[in-house]
Amino acid sequence: MKKILHFFEQIETTDNQKSFEAFTRCKGNILLGAKKDLPNIIGTLILIVILIMLYLIFIFPAALDYQYNTLAIIIAIFCILPILTFLNVTMTEPGVLLRGDLPDPKLQQQQQLIQELEQTSLSNQNILEEQIQRNGQNQILLITESQNQMEQNIELPSIYKVRYCSTCKIMRPSKASHCKFCDHCVDGFDHHCFWVGNCIGIRNQRAFLLFLQSSLIVIILTLCQCSLNLYNQYFDIQELWLLMFKQASIPIIAIYGLYFFCGCWAQQSYLNVIILMFMFILPIIYSAILINIEEAYKNYRYYDNPFITILITIIVLICFCFLLQVNILNCYYISLGKTVKQVKSEDQFYLNKQSIIKPKQSVSKVFRNLWHFYTYPIPISRNK
Ligand SMILES: [Zn+2]
Ligand SMILES: [Zn+2]
Incomplete structure (x- = not known):
């Protein structure tokens, strides 16, 4: 043990440029996610901005018309939160462990x-x-x-053992893991998130959860506003929905249903992105056709048209479904007080050693874990 501690003291003083090679650097200090993920970071940011613009252009003016001023302004102000928290996750160094030269x-x-x-x-x-x-x-x-x-x-379970990393040439501490994508070891490694283009580790896991939660809150509020607008534009919403889906209802519902059930499983894959794109494009094409067919809706002002409102509502609903499952999954892990990596490693461990019974989680422990998650002091970055 003394040897390991001595080793960590030693490498703190060695050149650590190589440890942070995967990141986009700006003036030596600020990190903007992984270099390879820069297109993803820009893509996610554009997606957030597009959603905010859709709200501001099509929902906000109508809401003011219908006297929902307070709610509309609150949402408009809250829209800034997903952008700020997103930049916080992306620009926070996740807790990279410095590379060393310890022989195997x-x-x-x-x-x-x-x-x-x-x-x-x-x-x-x-x-x-x-x-x-x-x-x-x-x-x-x-x-x-x-x-x-x-x-x-x-x-x-192997994640809690002090293990040797042959790539970083260090003895990595308990709960740390090697990110294959960025090629460095991260303290308290959770997963590598392609959406935010960064590893999620001990230093940015809280920021990541705050990003997911603030996005979900804004989406829920927007969904409420969309429903209120629809209520004012068209009293028989049911009839409007039926009109909307009377031709292409089966493929649209099938794709949404499939996504809702498979979303969790496909969370970190490109399949997820492809399905999401399909889900965005289908209703856009469909409502564009409908707007042209239905003569009665041609003379509306751009934000008054119930078809446009319902189109935006569908887009918001897709984001809601996506964010809800991601939020539930991550909140479940933090209520256990564990990262995704730890849960996977424990599952494997208890599967192999069936003689050992997995300890059960008490309710008080869940609250303690949540409290700890939102209050633990973030360790100082080794990137100095
Ligand atoms: Zn490593
Ligand atoms: Zn990574």
Whole structure:
């Protein structure tokens, strides 16, 4: 253990430029997510801005017309929150662990044994040879003193063990993990988020949750405003919906239903983006056709047209479905006091060791975990 602590003290002073290679740097200090993810960051930002513009152009003026001034202005002010929190997640260094030059303890151990073998007299040679053979046969991982103790005395899921990272050449602490996408180890690693273009780790996990939650609040408020506008524009909303979906209802409902059930599973994949794009494009084409067919709606002012309001309501509803499931999933993990990586590692551990029973979560523990999540002090970045 002393060796490890000493090692960490040592690398704090070495050149750490290489550890932060994956990031976009600005004036040496500010980080704007991963270099590879820059198009994603710009894409997400454009998506947020488009949604805000849709609200300001088509919903806001109508809301003022119908005397919903307070709600409309509150939403317009709140719209800035998703942008601010998004930039906060993207620009916060997630808690990268500095690269080192610690040789692989496993290899070192074997080399040491070979050296000892060469140095000792012939009489001792046979005993040591046996020792090496036994090591190879049983594949015992005699790494460092601390790791040895950890692995043999305490049964732990692998994420909680002090492990050697062969890429970063460090002994990474408990709860840390290597981000394959950015190629560095992150303290308290949760996952790499392609939407915000950054790893989610100990330093920006709270900011990430605040981004998701503030976006959901704005979307819910906008959805309320859309419904109120629709109520004023067209009293028989049911009839309007029926008119809207009378031709292409089955494919649209099928795609939305599919997305709602598969969304969780496809959360971090490009399939998710493709389905989302489909969901945006379909109602736009459909309502564009309808607006032209229905003579009665041609003479409305641009923001008064119930078809435009219903189109925006659908777009907002898609965002709501997406944000709701992502929020529920992440809130569930933080109520457990764990990251996605930890939950996965624990699941694997309890699956393999069926003799060990998984401890149950009490209600008080859930509140304590939530409180801790929103109040824990964020550690200082190693990027200095
Ligand atoms: Zn690593
Ligand atoms: Zn990453």
